[in-house]
Amino acid sequence: MDTTLLVQALVSGVLAAGLYALVSVGLALAIGVIGIVNFAHGEFFMVGAFLAYQLFVTFGIDPVWSLFIVAPALFALGGVIYTSTIRFVLKAPELNQMLLTFGIGIILQNLALLIWGGDPRTIAGISYRGIGYQIGGVSIGLVPLASFVISLVLVLGLYWMLSSTPLGRAMRAVAQNRTGAALVGLEVNRVYLVAFALSALLAGIGGVMIAVIQSPTPVVGFAFTLKAFAIVVVAGLGNVRGILFAALFVAVAESLVATMVPNGDTLRNAVFFAIIFAVLIRRSWRTV
Amino acid sequence: MSVVIRATALAKHFGGLAAVDDVSFEVEAGEIFAIIGPNGAGKTTILNLVSGLLTPTAGRVELLGRDVTAASPAQRCHAGLGRAFQVVQPFPEMTLRENVLVGALFGTPGLSRADAEHRADEALEVTGLTALSAVDAEDLTLMQEKRLEIARALATKPSVLLLDEVMAGLRPAEARDAIGLVKAVRDQGVTIVFIEHVMPVVRDLADRVLVMDHGKVLTEGRYAEVTQDARVIEAYLGKEDAA
Amino acid sequence: MSADARVRRVAGTAAATRVPWDLVGLVVLAIAVAFMPDLLKAFFGRASVSYLSIATNALSLSILALSWDILARTGQLSLAHAAFYGAGAYTTALLVKHASLPLWVGIPLGGVAAVIFALLLGAVTLRLRGIYFAIATLSAAEVLKAVVHHLPTPIAGGNAGLNVPALFRPEFIAGQMERWEVAFLRNEAYFYVYGVVLLATVLASILVQRSRFKHAFTAIRTNEEVAGVMGIRPARAKLLAFVLSAVFVGMLGAVEAHRVGSVLPEQSFSVATTVLALVTPIFGGLYTTLGPIVGALGLSSVQETLRRTFSDGYLIGYGVVLVLSILFMPRGVVGLMNGLMRRRAKPAAGAPERTGEEDRP
Numbered sequence: 001m002d003t004t005l006l007v008q009a010l011v012s013g014v015l016a017a018g019l020y021a022l023v024s025v026g027l028a029l030a031i032g033v034i035g036i037v038n039f040a041h042g043e044f045f046m047v048g049a050f051l052a053y054q055l056f057v058t059f060g061i062d063p064v065w066s067l068f069i070v071a072p073a074l075f076a077l078g079g080v081i082y083t084s085t086i087r088f089v090l091k092a093p094e095l096n097q098m099l100l101t102f103g104i105g106i107i108l109q110n111l112a113l114l115i116w117g118g119d120p121r122t123i124a125g126i127s128y129r130g131i132g133y134q135i136g137g138v139s140i141g142l143v144p145l146a147s148f149v150i151s152l153v154l155v156l157g158l159y160w161m162l163s164s165t166p167l168g169r170a171m172r173a174v175a176q177n178r179t180g181a182a183l184v185g186l187e188v189n190r191v192y193l194v195a196f197a198l199s200a201l202l203a204g205i206g207g208v209m210i211a212v213i214q215s216p217t218p219v220v221g222f223a224f225t226l227k228a229f230a231i232v233v234v235a236g237l238g239n240v241r242g243i244l245f246a247a248l249f250v251a252v253a254e255s256l257v258a259t260m261v262p263n264g265d266t267l268r269n270a271v272f273f274a275i276i277f278a279v280l281i282r283r284s285w286r287t288v
Numbered sequence: 289m290s291v292v293i294r295a296t297a298l299a300k301h302f303g304g305l306a307a308v309d310d311v312s313f314e315v316e317a318g319e320i321f322a323i324i325g326p327n328g329a330g331k332t333t334i335l336n337l338v339s340g341l342l343t344p345t346a347g348r349v350e351l352l353g354r355d356v357t358a359a360s361p362a363q364r365c366h367a368g369l370g371r372a373f374q375v376v377q378p379f380p381e382m383t384l385r386e387n388v389l390v391g392a393l394f395g396t397p398g399l400s401r402a403d404a405e406h407r408a409d410e411a412l413e414v415t416g417l418t419a420l421s422a423v424d425a426e427d428l429t430l431m432q433e434k435r436l437e438i439a440r441a442l443a444t445k446p447s448v449l450l451l452d453e454v455m456a457g458l459r460p461a462e463a464r465d466a467i468g469l470v471k472a473v474r475d476q477g478v479t480i481v482f483i484e485h486v487m488p489v490v491r492d493l494a495d496r497v498l499v500m501d502h503g504k505v506l507t508e509g510r511y512a513e514v515t516q517d518a519r520v521i522e523a524y525l526g527k528e529d530a531a
Numbered sequence: 532m533s534a535d536a537r538v539r540r541v542a543g544t545a546a547a548t549r550v551p552w553d554l555v556g557l558v559v560l561a562i563a564v565a566f567m568p569d570l571l572k573a574f575f576g577r578a579s580v581s582y583l584s585i586a587t588n589a590l591s592l593s594i595l596a597l598s599w600d601i602l603a604r605t606g607q608l609s610l611a612h613a614a615f616y617g618a619g620a621y622t623t624a625l626l627v628k629h630a631s632l633p634l635w636v637g638i639p640l641g642g643v644a645a646v647i648f649a650l651l652l653g654a655v656t657l658r659l660r661g662i663y664f665a666i667a668t669l670s671a672a673e674v675l676k677a678v679v680h681h682l683p684t685p686i687a688g689g690n691a692g693l694n695v696p697a698l699f700r701p702e703f704i705a706g707q708m709e710r711w712e713v714a715f716l717r718n719e720a721y722f723y724v725y726g727v728v729l730l731a732t733v734l735a736s737i738l739v740q741r742s743r744f745k746h747a748f749t750a751i752r753t754n755e756e757v758a759g760v761m762g763i764r765p766a767r768a769k770l771l772a773f774v775l776s777a778v779f780v781g782m783l784g785a786v787e788a789h790r791v792g793s794v795l796p797e798q799s800f801s802v803a804t805t806v807l808a809l810v811t812p813i814f815g816g817l818y819t820t821l822g823p824i825v826g827a828l829g830l831s832s833v834q835e836t837l838r839r840t841f842s843d844g845y846l847i848g849y850g851v852v853l854v855l856s857i858l859f860m861p862r863g864v865v866g867l868m869n870g871l872m873r874r875r876a877k878p879a880a881g882a883p884e885r886t887g888e889e890d891r892p
Contacts, residue, residue: 106850113844270677361759394762
């Protein structure tokens, strides 16, 4: 086995883990605070990616700057979706909540397919896209590195926000006890709204980065919903701390398979699904 | 007298916490056996271990002389164990009679539909619910729900019935009705194990009492005996202070 | 008259005059299937060829939806329906390629293959509920798709899939028929095959609803622990639901492979199949025999329009239906109708008043 190739795969996996953690942490926020498993989460990511693409094509805005447009736009989108749909099913059976977000996901994905079609879209001709560093035969691209750093900063920022700000404390209070939080005067509905919008915002930022790293199609969102779910499940529901490690595990596993197995690139998604499946089944059969 | 339930050195740990630790007791046929103790003493865990909703960390459970430690809840039900829950859990999409019919249809494998319907009607009769047969289960009052909970368990034709705090939330007059109901069920030959907080109810009903505290058996005996026990008084007064 | 006696009397008369609507519906459906092709031909002539094809799609959607609903009755929201469908489709395609059996044998064997996959999947996912079950089944379906995709090309065709010969090749007899009647005969034959599969699915659904399994399924869906204590064996009931759900959609996948003429990993295991399977019963009304069929008839008429209008994103219509159904009619069209009828019937029947609400603590 070629060691350089192995190291390269590990490095690529670690760099990808940042983005995965960013998207997953948003999903975990929605699950933890609101108690909604959002099947449309990856679609926020996709919308972020295609907004960045369109801003570049139409106005020539560099993706670095469109981060500052996409973030508030996705925050607003999340808020609108929460207000117009999610808040009506907070007390409905889990099945209904799930199906509702599933439906929202279908709408967003197919809306994107109608607008942009099914072909991959590339943000071409940005100067920093090709820049990379060589360290002992292992190459590290500037863009994946930057996305790793930005993601890490945002994830750690979210931890800080949850632990040290009044809003974060409110979110944790609501997550632990809905009625209790209402009694101490927190406006539960507003906390939910902010949490959901924030979760969309984080996914949207991740989307901008994927638009530069890859050439996504509108179906990238669903794959990322499942990736994020895999990571959240591996970390354990409600365990925000575990997400960084779980993202690392999942991303490295994916990268290793893609590099080491012949034809492995197309098996990437299957690796994710196999991991989710194995983890879920294993958890469920631990004796009660 | 024959032993209906024999629990031997039962233990249940959740993570590092021992909810139940080294608990042994025997329930004899035809008696009314009470399990009491302060909150968190492990009473409901005991019922869950006996009915198979939890697997014990150690120890064994025998039902009518058979080792059922590894048996599923359904197998224990078929062996003659009935269970009514503390938090009443009717099937809301069914009528009251359908709820009871579920117990009758599945409590005894191989029972014909006609026999099951007959058995369901009997259980409704005993619990005084016949007039409400066609009502949706989600439209019941608390007392009616408690009766339904018992009717459903009775319809499985149990030899022994586990009742988890059936008096909780009832008014005094309703509680008296419920006591009468439990006695009537016993008089049909069903052994009864119940958890209860309300001490006068325990006094009126129980032949024997098992007192638990912090997952362990404190003492066991007749109501008059255990209530004189210094440890029991301390466990309860301690709780009284805290409350 | 005591309240007791009155309720009994009402219950008694209701039982005596109860019409077996489910069986009546089955007979009506059978008659409709039997006469549909001739009726279409008589009314529309040449255009009946494409109408028959649309009607076949409606039958297909009905099978998909009703078979999904049977499993959903146990509270398990499966996202593996595409896998059962694909298992059936690939079974018949592989048999054609590697074994010299009569073509029609692939259809029941497609059902068998789906059942085997369902039993394996059902057995390991027994303890998963809600969202976890959904995600696990979706993952299993995607893994199966990837496995089929990566089987050596000489075996399963890889990315390019396999060709599947048509089940029916009616011949043109000059002088006795017109050209378009060949296509009509072919579509008619497929229509009847789909009709038979649908009737079998409906019959299975009715049998479940009339047996004690209806109660077992409902009990498990509401509260699995209580169901177990009542003597229900949840594992057995769930596996039965899995088998019933898979067998018909597996057969559907096999028939459809012949009708379409090929199997492809992306097409035969498409997430769209799963989406259709779950949106339709939710729109029509969950946990009933009628609901999924009503939903299929309603949606398949929209489907054609959507597919023609938006080639790439036609699923958007289903997303909208799904969201609106959950928000405005969580019990589906059938539930909405029942609600209206009940509201009208209630004052007349003199239902017992709800009393003692104030007794709740």
